[in-house]
Amino acid sequence: MVQQIKYFLKETVFNLWQFRGRNIFSVTIICLSFFILGIFLSLANNLRYTAQQITQNRHAVFFLKTNISPEEKRAIEGKLSNSEIIATFNYVSPDEAAQKFKEKFPQLSRIVDSLGFNPFPPSIEVTFNQKSLSSQVQLLLKEIKEASGVEEIQYNLKWVERVNALGRLLTAIGLFLGGILILASFFIISNVIKLNVLSRKDEIDILRLVGASNFFIRVPFVLEGMTLGLIGGLISLALLFLTIQIIPLYLGSSLGALTELIQFRYLSFSQSIFLVFSGMVIGLLGSMSSVSKFLKEE
C-alpha cells in the first residue's frame, strides 16, 4: 500500500516535470481563467458592499404639527419602536431643522433669519430595515399618517424603489455574471486537462497492455490534473493579490472617499479557498472523465 502511494506520488511529480512544456501552457491557461474569475469576485465583493450602502439609506421623514402634545408624540414613537421594519428613528426639533437647513443652503440662511420666527415644523426621521418590503413600509406610513399630531409624510417612494432596484440589479448582475464566469472558467480548465490527457492516449494504451489496472492508470493522471488545477489556482491567487495591490497605485490617490466605495477588496478567505479547491476538483474531474474514456476496450 505504502509502496503504491509512493509510486503514485513519484509518478505524478515525474510526469509533471517530464511534460513541463505542455504543463506550463496548461497551468497558464488555468491560472489566467481563475485570475479573471478572481478579479470578478473581488469586484463583486465591492458591488455587494456598494449595494448595501445604497439600500441602507432608505428613510422617511414625518412632519409633526407644531403644536403636537407630548402624549401624541409618545404614541407615535411607541408605534415606531414596535414596528419590525424600522431600523432607527430620530426626533428633530424645529431648531435643529432650521440649523440643518441653513447648513444645507447657506445662501438662503439670511432669509430664514429675517423671518423672525422658525418656519420649520418638528419632525421624526426614520430609517427602514434593509429587508423591509415596500408593501410593509406603505402600510406603516398609512398608519402613521392617520395618527393625530402628524402633519405630513415625506417619503419618496419612487426614489426608494429605484434604489432598491439598483441594489437588486447589482446583486442579480453579480450572480448572473458570476455564474457565467464560474461556468466558463470551469469549462476552460477542464478542457485543458482533457487536452493534456488526450495527448497521452498512447501511454494509457501501453499501460493497459502491460497489465495495469484501471485504478493504477487513473491515479497518477488524476493527481496530475489536481496538481495542475491547484498550482493554477495558487498562482492566480498570488497574481490577484498583486493586482489588487497595484490598482490603487495606478488609479492615484485623488479619489478620496470614492476609492473606499469602489476599491477592490481582497477575496475573502472562503473565496480564496473556493478558488483553489475548485481548481483541484476540476482537475480531478477533468482528468478522471477523459482517462475513463480511454480505459474502455475496443
Next chain:
Amino acid sequence: MVQQIKYFLKETVFNLWQFRGRNIFSVTIICLSFFILGIFLSLANNLRYTAQQITQNRHAVFFLKTNISPEEKRAIEGKLSNSEIIATFNYVSPDEAAQKFKEKFPQLSRIVDSLGFNPFPPSIEVTFNQKSLSSQVQLLLKEIKEASGVEEIQYNLKWVERVNALGRLLTAIGLFLGGILILASFFIISNVIKLNVLSRKDEIDILRLVGASNFFIRVPFVLEGMTLGLIGGLISLALLFLTIQIIPLYLGSSLGALTELIQFRYLSFSQSIFLVFSGMVIGLLGSMSSVSKFLKEE
C-alpha cells in the same frame, strides 16, 4: 500557385476535421475566453455611458445682485459665451427660482408665500464642458466672482471633483480590467493553439524529412490556428448576443429607468470586428510561433 493554394485549403479543412476532438476542446476554450472578454466589453460600454451621464452634470450657479443692471448682466453673459469650457448657461429670474424652490420643497412653499416678497435672487446656471479641467473652471469662477453684479457663486467643488473622480475611476477600472482581460484571453488562446501544435510535432518532423519547405509546413498550421480563432470568436459573439438577450428577462422588468442605466449594451460593430479579428490574429501568431520552434534543426 493555384495548385498550392488549393492544397493548403484542403489540408486545413482536412486537419480541422481529422483532429476534431482536440479542436472542439480548443475552440471551446477560445470561445469561452472571448465570451468573458465580450461580457466585460459590454459592461464597459455601459460603464462609460454611466460615467458620461455623471460627468455631464457638472454645473455652477452664479447668484446675481437683485438690483443688477442690464449692462452688468450682459457683460457677464458675454464672458460666459466666450469661455471655451462652458457648454450651456441659462438665466434664472427670481420668479423662476421661487417656482423651482416650491417644487423641490413643497412643504416649505407656504413659508415662501407668507413672506410677501420674493427672497430669491436672479441667477445664472452654468454647465461646464465635459473636458474642462478643474483648474480652468476655478480660474473662470474667480473671474466671474470679481465681475460687478455678482453676489455669490455656488459651486460645490468638492462634490464635482468627486463626480469627476468617479468618472475617471470608472474609466481607469475599465481600461485596467480591459487590459488585463484582453491580455489574459489572448494568452489563453495562444496557449491553446500552441498546445495544438505541440501535439503534432511528429507530423512536422516527418514533413521536414520528406522535403517540405518551412513555408509548406507552416501555412496549413497557420490557417488552422486562424480558423480556430475565427470560429471561437464567432461562436463567442453568438453566445454573447444570446446572453445579452437573456439578461433583461432574467432581471425582470421591475427596474424601470435603471435598466436603461445599467443594462448590457451589445458590443459595437467595431468591437465585434475586433473580437473576431483578434481571434484570427492570435491564432495566426500562436501557431506561427510554435511551428517555427519546431522548424529549427537539431
Next chain:
Amino acid sequence: MIELYRIWKQYRQPHWALSDVTFTAEKGDFWFVTGPSGSGKTTLLKIIYREIRPTSGQIIINGRNILRIPDHKIYNLRRKMGIVFQDFKLLFHKRVFDNVAVVLQVLGRPKKEIRRQVFQALRMVNLHHKMWDFPSQLSYGEQQRVAIARAVVNQPQIILADEPTGNLDPELAFEIMSLFKEINSQGATVIICTHDRELIRHFGEKILFLYQGKILRKETL
C-alpha cells in the same frame, strides 16, 4: 494452455483477417507463427491478449473463456503474459529502466526486487549499460531489445512475441531466441511470429503457417 476454437475476425467487409482458425498451444509449447505480410499473425496475437475480440469463435486460456472477462478485469490476464509488440510500444517519456520496471510496478512489487529483476532482464538482452537512457536515445534494435526485456522481466506463463528480431542482427537474434527457449524450458508457453526462416529452421518445434488469414498447415518437427 491456450485454445483457439474456430476464430474468425473481420476488420471490414469483405476481407477476413482470420478465417476459421483453430489452434491449441499446450503449456510449455514453443510455437512459431509464420506467413506473408498481412496474413493475420498480429491479429492472432491481439486476439490472444484480447486487445481485439474475434468476430466469432472462442478462446480459452488456462481453462477460462477470456471473451467473458469484463474489460476492467482484463489486466489479470495480461499480467500472466509477456508481450513483445511489433511496434515495441515503449513509453518514450520514460527511461529504459522504467519501461521495463512498469510491469513489476503494476504488480506492486517491492523496489529492491524491481531493481534486481529489471537489471537482470536488461542484461539478458545486453542493454544494462543503457538502463538510464530514454528510448529516443537508443538505436532501433536496442529499442526492440527493451521491449523484449519488458516481456520477460516478470517470468510470465505465456510469452507472445511479434517479430521480435526484425531489427536485430543474426547473432543477437539467435541469442534472443535462446533466451525465449530457456524461459520456455522453465514451463512457459511461447508463441513467436516471425519471417526469419533461419530462426525457424534452427529453433522450430511447432510451426503454424498462415496465409490470408487461414491456417495453411501446422508442422511439428
Next chain:
Amino acid sequence: MIELYRIWKQYRQPHWALSDVTFTAEKGDFWFVTGPSGSGKTTLLKIIYREIRPTSGQIIINGRNILRIPDHKIYNLRRKMGIVFQDFKLLFHKRVFDNVAVVLQVLGRPKKEIRRQVFQALRMVNLHHKMWDFPSQLSYGEQQRVAIARAVVNQPQIILADEPTGNLDPELAFEIMSLFKEINSQGATVIICTHDRELIRHFGEKILFLYQGKILRKETL
C-alpha cells in the same frame, strides 16, 4: 555522388556512434551497410540526410558540402532523396494515398500526375488495394511497404533505406530489393542498411561493415 570524409559523431560522452568514417558512394552505386545492432548504421544515414550533424568531418553530396546548407534550405537536399526510415515515420492521420502523395505535393506537382505516380508506387509494393486505408488499419509489414512506396514515388537520385525489409517475409523482401535494384539501374545511388544476410548474399555488390561506429571493412563482390 555521396562523399563522407572522416566523420565522427558523438551523441554523448564517452561513446562514439561513428568514428572516423570515410566512405564514398558513386552515382549509380548500390551499397549495403550492415553491422550489429547499435553499430551506427542509422546514424550514418541520418548524417547523410542531415537530420543530425556530425561532431566533425565533412559530407559532400553532388559536389556540395551539405553541412553549409542553412536549415531553411535543407529541403532541397531531401527532395533529391527517397528515405525509408527504420520506424517508417508515416502520418497516422492521413490515408495511405496521402502518405505517399505528400512527397509530390511538396513539389507542387499537378493532381493528375500525383494520382498516377502514387498508384504506380503503391502497386510496386503490392498495396494499391489499401490505398484509402489509414496506416493504423494496416499490418506492420504493410506499413513498411507504404514507407517504401513513399521513398521511391519520386524517382529520387538517392535512396536511403534503413532496414526496409525487417518486417517483410522473404519473398516480399526479395521483391522490394529487386525494386531498389531496378531504380538503381536507372542511375540512382542506393544505400541500404540491413541485417539480412540472405539479401546481402543475393544482391550485394558493395558492402560496408560497421562495428561500434567504425568501418570494419568494405567489400566489393
